[in-house]
Amino acid sequence: MWEKKPILFLLLATATILVGTIVTMVLPFAWVNTEHDRIETVTPYSALEQEGRDVYIREGCNNCHSQTIRPLVAEVLRYGEYSKSGEFVHDRPFLWGSKRTGPDLARIGGKYPDEWHYKHMDSPRAMVPKTNMPDYGWLTENSLDPDMIRRKMDVLDFPYTEDEIKALAGKNEMDAIVAYMQKLGTGIPWREAAATEIVGELENPFKGDAAAIAAGKAVYDANCAACHGDDLSGDIGPELTDMSAYDDAILYEIIYSGITDGGMPPFASLGSTKVWQLVNFLMYRE
């Protein structure tokens, strides 16, 4: 019977489609982004950050980078505290992504100093030789349009001050995207919570061992050279040629836990063996 009546057929098909739609797409509005999800410390984007977000969208960074951390052991270890619904309430559109050609960026904010981002965006391969991320140095040539950004803030209904808009005048798109990077994932104070407490006595297991020093050099080249220089002479981070002010245990702690407010990322995820190798490389190389 329905096989002979196209209009009836259309109505039946529509009704069939709507069942799952209503349950899994319409109803969730009652649960999501409600008071239940609200996180006090999560604030809207500033004018500069929002503009950076729009540059991120325009350049399609989401084609290579995701922005949600799943509650899985290795993932939390690699990227940080898993993502909460309340952290995204100001995101229009969402930028969770579906492919990690590059690392997740949900908690990139505060991981590196601004200077690192400027250098990395300008020329990713200068920092990370084998990366396939495109160069974005040309963003510095595009200055911002404060009037347009004010309009965006109005449409989004985000708070801003006239001074904040005025301050945009001399800035460019690179400043905006770096500001956006530094905002990501900082809505909750997760870094403090995640800082690993080192318990017990720290004993260097390889003291002066040549193999450990050689291994430490390789770990250094891959993870530290971009900031401290190939020859330890310093760049974004300080010179590391003279470690006489430290002992093994303190150095271990610096590398393991980082100096978060100083721009030195924690390297706990490397594991204690590699961190000890680094300590031996920095303290006891010839």
Added chain:
Amino acid sequence: MEKPEYNYAVVRGFVNWSILWGLVAILVGVIAAIQMTNPELNFPPYFTFGRLRPLHTNAGLYGWGVGSIFAMFLYIVQRLCKVRLWSDKLATFQLWLFNITIIGAAVTLLLGYTTSKEYHELEWPLDIMVVVLWVAFAINIIMTIVKRKEEQMYISLWYMLASIVGVAILYLVNSAEVPVSLFKSYSAYAGTNDANVHWWFGHNAVAMAFTAPPLAMFYYFLPKTTGAPIFSHRLSIVAFWSLIFMYLWTGAHHLLWTPVPDWIQTLAMGFSVMLIAPSWGSVFNGYLSMNGQWHQMRENYLVKFLIVGITFYGLQTLQGPMQAIRTFSAFIHYTDWVPAHIHMGTMGWVSMIAFAGVYFLVPRIYGRELYSVPLANLHFWLILVGQLIWTISLWIAGVLQAGMWNAMNPDGSLTYTFMETMVEMYPFWWARTIGGVIFLIGVIVFIYNLIKTAKGGAPAPAAEGRA
């Protein structure tokens, strides 16, 4: 002069243009693949990976995929209803609006005007064009069906109608946005809601645009080509209604382990697994219709395209539900495994069926027999081998990548840094490029064959009267 019985001119238009956009998509796909191994080939601002990848997906899915669907639907609806299209003018309008929209999409995506939502990147002015385009198409198909001369609507027409309403609902809801300027808007939904709405759209766009329409073509072209009817009408009915019912529950399988509420994820997981049944209903129906006809696999190149196409559909609908299971998703989500899933679907299923459809239409729309069947066979082998190299290398890459991302030392630290895992991908990305180039050569052979046909193949006997 009396009007010919059917409007084939507009079908020819859609076939030609969709192939052109397909060629563009594949070329851009190869360029994007090379950029992943050779980042120095990014030419900012317009030709960086971040802008070319959406151009590739839009040209592939909408230019080639939807373009060829328009062609096939406009043909099939006339034949199954035994009447000419309701409106020739509307169909011509649809053809030109389609081309303008695709060109507009290509230009705006390169300029960086994008909403960032995968498969719905186009900004609001283009959204409006897409809606007008779909309404024009819908009216023509529905009105042609309404004034049909054949009382019973054949299976293909069901899938067509479902696809027409399905796409309309999905696209409209997911388009809700607030413009700030001509080429910038903000989504009407925020954060987790936006994600949930979007993947409800995203997955069902696959259902309503890349499952239902190729099935409509398959159900039409297979019996036409083999001369044997579809095995079971009842099976088609059950498969159809359960397919369109179940698909809509599964969007959140793209969002497993994310902040989307758990119960939505669990429903998505359950329904995805259940989807195996209606999907394989069609696969079995196709296979069983071949009973006693299997020798045609050797003799008739068209049957080869159709049967290999439905086989990849079958594999796709086993792999998809597997990916929708939380534990498996935890492993492969975000990895290179997923592009391999996608390309088995787009290159192995949608494109295979669309190529078969074009070959079937050749004598009808060009009035000539195909220039060379051996070239069609060569085309078949090149796209099959190209696709297999593409997908198999990335499945391996995906598993390797997932394994390394999750590898942990006994002290609970990570075994590999991100870059240590990424550099392992390069050889597989190279293999992908090689597979892509083979596929591209296959498509060029196809186009060459069509041009030779149009320019001087043997006239097809009474092409007009052929059913």
